[in-house]
Amino acid sequence: MSEPRPxxxxxxxxxxxxxxxxxxxxxxxxxxxxxxPPGARGLASLGRGALAAHLRPHAALRAGAQxxxxxxxxxxxxxxxxxxxxxxxxxKVTENIPFDTPFADASQGHQLLQAGRALILAGALLGAGxxxxxxxxxxxxxxxxxMQPGQWRLRALLALPPMSVAALAAVAAGLLALAPxxxxxxxxxxxxxxxxxxxxxxxxxxxxxxxxxRAVLSRLDPPQRALRRASLAGVALAAAMCAVAAGLALYPxxxxxxxxxxxxxxxxxxxxxxxxxxxxxxxxxxxxxxLGLVAAGRAARxxxxxxx
Numbered sequence: 470m471s472e473p474r475p476x477x478x479x480x481x482x483x484x485x486x487x488x489x490x491x492x493x494x495x496x497x498x499x500x501x502x503x504x505x506p507p508g509a510r511g512l513a514s515l516g517r518g519a520l521a522a523h524l525r526p527h528a529a530l531r532a533g534a535q536x537x538x539x540x541x542x543x544x545x546x547x548x549x550x551x552x553x554x555x556x557x558x559x560x561k562v563t564e565n566i567p568f569d570t571p572f573a574d575a576s577q578g579h580q581l582l583q584a585g586r587a588l589i590l591a592g593a594l595l596g597a598g599x600x601x602x603x604x605x606x607x608x609x610x611x612x613x614x615x616m617q618p619g620q621w622r623l624r625a626l627l628a629l630p631p632m633s634v635a636a637l638a639a640v641a642a643g644l645l646a647l648a649p650x651x652x653x654x655x656x657x658x659x660x661x662x663x664x665x666x667x668x669x670x671x672x673x674x675x676x677x678x679x680x681x682x683r684a685v686l687s688r689l690d691p692p693q694r695a696l697r698r699a700s701l702a703g704v705a706l707a708a709a710m711c712a713v714a715a716g717l718a719l720y721p722x723x724x725x726x727x728x729x730x731x732x733x734x735x736x737x738x739x740x741x742x743x744x745x746x747x748x749x750x751x752x753x754x755x756x757x758x759x760l761g762l763v764a765a766g767r768a769a770r771x772x773x774x775x776x777x
Contacts, residue, residue, distance in 0.1 A: 479507050482515040491520050492536075503713065512520040520622035538696040541768035543683030548761035549596060550679040552710050555754040556589065557715050581726070583674065585719035592712030595705055604682075605701025606695050611685050626685050634679040640670040700768035707758075713752040721747040 474713040479502045483495065516550065644667060720742055 470766050478512055479515055481520060482512065483675075485516075485519040486522050498530045500607050501657045534678040535693060535696060535771070537771040539686045539691070540683070541764045541771065542603070542696065542699045542703060543686050544764040545638045545706055545761055545768065546600070547679035548710060548757050548764065549600065549706055550675055551763075552596075552754060553711050553758040554675055554751055555717060555757065556593075556713060558750050559720070576712075581719045581723035587721070588712045588716030588719070592709040592716065595712065596709030599698045599702045599709060603699035603706070606684070607689070607691055607699055610691050610695060614689055623685065623688050624719045626681055626688070629681050633674040637674040640666060648691040689702045697772040700772035705766045707761045710758040710761045714751070716756040717754050721751060 482493065483498055483502075486495075506656070611623065611627060615627055669709055724744060724747065
């Protein structure tokens with residue numbers, strides 16, 4: 470028998486409360502909800518309470534240093550996935566700029582573009598090193614724990630990212646197999662029809678890869694040394710996000726300066742201009758970077774507290 474809708478909604482709202490709050494009051498609240506499912510007013514109260522618990526956490530309910538490191542490391546990895554998506558979108562938009570435009574002719578010697586490329590490359594290398602230094606030891610711990618008897622939920626979580634990537638590849642392969650000939654370009658109706666399933670599959674894959682590490686860390690409860698290493702590596706990861714976001718922001722500036730007409734040219738199936746698309750992409754990258762800086766600061770402070 471399926472769970473009643475009010476009770477299911479209440480459980481979903483409880484999951485939005487801070488980790489420390491759920492550790493202290495979660496079981497008690499679940500028992501109350503099982504006995505007396507809330508109505509519309511009770512659900513609204515739970516939603517307001519979740520927001521208030523994040524905005525004004527009581528000192529007694531603030532997560533300990535280890536919990537803060539664990540949550541911040543998961544948030545940092547999710548932000549890195551977001552920055553990677555912004556970079557992929559940026560590359561997809563800019564690859565369609567014609568090579569015979571004045572902007573393309575001048576791009577090889579353009580100072581802003583050279584600085585942008587250097588920042589993106591440096592950020593990508595620094596980010597890859599930070600993920601390897603902080604994330605691979607945690608992944609190895611998770612794999613070892615998953616090999617133990619009774620850890621089927623952890624094994625399922627670890628299997629989700631590769632399965633989501635495989636599903637995205639299958640969707641892309643299916644769309645390519647069904648695509649018409651490219652001799653005269655793809656019909657607009659087919660492009661619009663294919664964009665939705667590919668966008669949904671991409672979003673599902675990105676969300677899975679971004680959220681699964683946090684769920685794995687909550688079940689793994691790694692040792693403090695590994696969390697401190699990952700938290701300090703998160704500082705380097707945040708610096709990498711800043712470099713990539715700055716590099717992405719330089720490109721539309723150079724485009725508007727060198728070829729304003731090209732900036733207004735339409736791109737993609739929805740008719741948005743190249744300049745507007747790049748501007749929205751850069752704004753998303755900057756917002757994600759800001760969140761990454763907050764998470765990195767929290768992780769670093771928690772790691773330093775544990776080392777005193």
